[in-house]
Amino acid sequence: MRELHSLAKINxxxxxxxxxxxxxxxSQVVKTPFPVTNLAWSKNDEFFAFTxxxxxxxxxxxxxxxxxxxxxxxxxxxMFSTEGKHQILLAIxxxxxxxxxxxxxxxxxxxxxxxxxxFKLDCKNESEIKAVTFSKNSDYVAVASDDNSIKMFFKLRxxxxxxxxxxxxxxxxxxxxxxxKNENFLASTAKDGTAIIWDCNSQSEIxxxxxxxxxxxxxxxxxxxxxxxxxxxxxxxxxxxxLEGEKLLSIDTLHKIKGIKPLNKENKIAxxxxxxxxxxxxxxxxxxxxxxxxxxxxALTDFEFNPDNSRILIGYESGSIFEFFVKSVGILVGSTxxxxxxxxxxxxxxxxxxxxxxxxxxxxxxx
Numbered sequence: 001m002r003e004l005h006s007l008a009k010i011n012x013x014x015x016x017x018x019x020x021x022x023x024x025x026x027s028q029v030v031k032t033p034f035p036v037t038n039l040a041w042s043k044n045d046e047f048f049a050f051t052x053x054x055x056x057x058x059x060x061x062x063x064x065x066x067x068x069x070x071x072x073x074x075x076x077x078x079m080f081s082t083e084g085k086h087q088i089l090l091a092i093x094x095x096x097x098x099x100x101x102x103x104x105x106x107x108x109x110x111x112x113x114x115x116x117x118x119f120k121l122d123c124k125n126e127s128e129i130k131a132v133t134f135s136k137n138s139d140y141v142a143v144a145s146d147d148n149s150i151k152m153f154f155k156l157r158x159x160x161x162x163x164x165x166x167x168x169x170x171x172x173x174x175x176x177x178x179x180x181k182n183e184n185f186l187a188s189t190a191k192d193g194t195a196i197i198w199d200c201n202s203q204s205e206i207x208x209x210x211x212x213x214x215x216x217x218x219x220x221x222x223x224x225x226x227x228x229x230x231x232x233x234x235x236x237x238x239x240x241x242x243l244e245g246e247k248l249l250s251i252d253t254l255h256k257i258k259g260i261k262p263l264n265k266e267n268k269i270a271x272x273x274x275x276x277x278x279x280x281x282x283x284x285x286x287x288x289x290x291x292x293x294x295x296x297x298x299a300l301t302d303f304e305f306n307p308d309n310s311r312i313l314i315g316y317e318s319g320s321i322f323e324f325f326v327k328s329v330g331i332l333v334g335s336t337x338x339x340x341x342x343x344x345x346x347x348x349x350x351x352x353x354x355x356x357x358x359x360x361x362x363x364x365x366x367x
Contacts, residue, residue, distance in 0.1 A: 028295075029064045029313075029323045032057075036315030039304040042080045042087055042103075047111055048304075049089065050315060051075045056091065058103070058111060067110040070101065076132050083138075089113070092132050096123035098141045098153075121153060121162050131188075135179040140200055142186055144174035150188055152203060165203040169196050176219030182226045185243075187219070195220040195231060197243065207245050218260055223267045223283070230260060230269060238271070240283060249283060258300075263309050276300040278314070296320050 034052040041048050047067065049058050056070040056078060074093045081088050089101045099117035106112045123132070127145035134141045141153040141162070150167040172192035179186050179200070186198040193214050197207040212220060213232040220231045228248070229241045235256050240249040256274035263269060267283040276294035281287065294300060298318035305312050305326075312324045 027323055028320055030059065030319075030321035032319035032321075034319055035317045036301050036319060036321055038075065038078050039302045039313045039315050039321070040078050040080050040089075041304055041306045041313070043082050043307060044087060045306050045308070047103075048313060049078060049080070050313075050321060051078060056089065056113075058113065060111075065110075068112045070113045072097075072099070077134070079134070079136070081137055088138070090134055090138050092134055092141065094129070094132065096125075096129045096132055096143045097121075098123060098132075098134060100138050119155065119160055121155070123151065123153060125151070131174050131177045133177040133179060135183040135200075136181050137183060139183055140179060140186070142177045142179070142188075144177055144188065146173065148172060148174060148190070150174065150177070150186075150198075152186065152198070152200070167198055167203060167205075169205050169208070170194060175214075175217050178219050178221045180222040180226045181224060184226060185222065187221060187229065189214070189220045191217075195229075197229065207243060209241065209245060216257065218257065221260065221262055223262050223269070224265050225267055228267060228283075230262065232257060232260065249286065251281065253279060255279070261303070263305055264307055265309065268309070270303070270305070272300060272303070278303060278312070292324055292326075295322050 036050050037053060038051040039048065045061060047058060047060050049056055053075060054071060054073045056072060056075065058067045059065060060067060072091055072093060074095055075091060076094045077092050079090045081090055087103045089103060092098045098121040100119040101117050102114045103111050104114065121141060123141060123143040125145065127147050129143055130146055131144040139155050143151045148170040151164045152167055153162040153164040155162050170188065170190045172190045174188050174190045176189045177186065184200055186200055187195060189195045189212060191214055193210060193212045195209040195212050196205050198204065199206050209231065213234050216232065216235065218232040220229060223230060227243055231239055231241065233239045233250060236254055237250060237252040238257065238260060239247055241247055253271060257271050258274060259272035261270050269281050269283060271279050273279060276299060278292040280289040280291065282289055292312065296316040296318055298316045301315050301317050303312055303314040310326055312326060314322045314324065
């Protein structure tokens with residue numbers, strides 16, 4: 001692992017001129033006057049969306065022009081999906097209002113949101129809502145309340161209504177909810193370090209994990225294979241479980257972890273470090289792939305890979321959004337799946353966009 005990293009740095013020095021003058025490495029594509037709170041790519045890779053607290057902005061991926069805006073108060077999460085040939089936007093607010101919006105081409109060639117959502121669901125109740133989420137294809141919506149219970153709603157497509165089942169099993173406040181990509185499972189994480197995996201079809205508990213690290217409130221999530229679970233272990237480590245609760249892998253990143261996000265395909269993940277760098281891992285091969293540096297003076301607020309994981313949008317508190325072309329900044333060593341991102345210092349020398357160099361380049365420890 002260390003030899004691979006050293007070889008990559010040597011190759012960078014020899015190929016520096018070629019890379020910087022042949023490939024676009026990254027660019028700032030949007031600058032807004034407000035913090036970026038969410039990012040999402042369309043499934044056809046033709047447009048993306050980002051949010052501030054009360055507005056969704058839709059932009060083209062080809063020229064980054066603004067296509068349309070959508071007003072939604074207290075946005076918690078957005079995601080693109082498809083129904084038939086239609087691209088749709090899913091959105092849920094912090095107080096439990098879920099809506100699905102069709103996106104159509106207008107006469108001027110721009111994409112537009114329909115004026116009204118074609119599906120909406122108000123999940124508010126008398127209890128205070130602590131966490132909300134929805135599944136990839138909008139079939140399920142889950143809401144956790146301050147009584148430590150979860151309401152899981154199932155969308156009835158023909159009647160445009162929903163039915164729900166109440167899930168009970170937690171003894172402390174739930175701070176995160178996440179569905180698997182195939183919509184078969186829901187993961188809930190509570191402040192006492194307990195995570196429960198629920199079967200969406202039977203609405204029953206199939207696994208309970210304990211001693212989850214909760215100080216950073218990083219959620220338990222599913223990997224792209226839908227059968228593996230990633231969970232924070234301590235402030236610098238995360239681990240992988242299967243659905244039987246067996247720990248398969250533990251990785252110490254040697255950096256404080258601020259966030260974890262599984263990629264769209266394969267068992268690859270990205271983590272955000274305390275320096276707002278994004279480190280990439282291939283878990284199936286137990287490889288550290290490299291990292292993407294911070295390129296703004298403010299805090300990183302969200303990031304999102306496009307459907308084939310070749311590009312990434314990174315949003316910041318300052319309102320800046322940068323796009324990286326991951327394959328273009330990679331040095332291929334030995335085979336095409338060994339991508340080492342270019343050293344952060346080289347970005348700083350040429351672009352001078354970052355406030356500091358990373359503290360060290362220590363390699364992660366796999367266990």
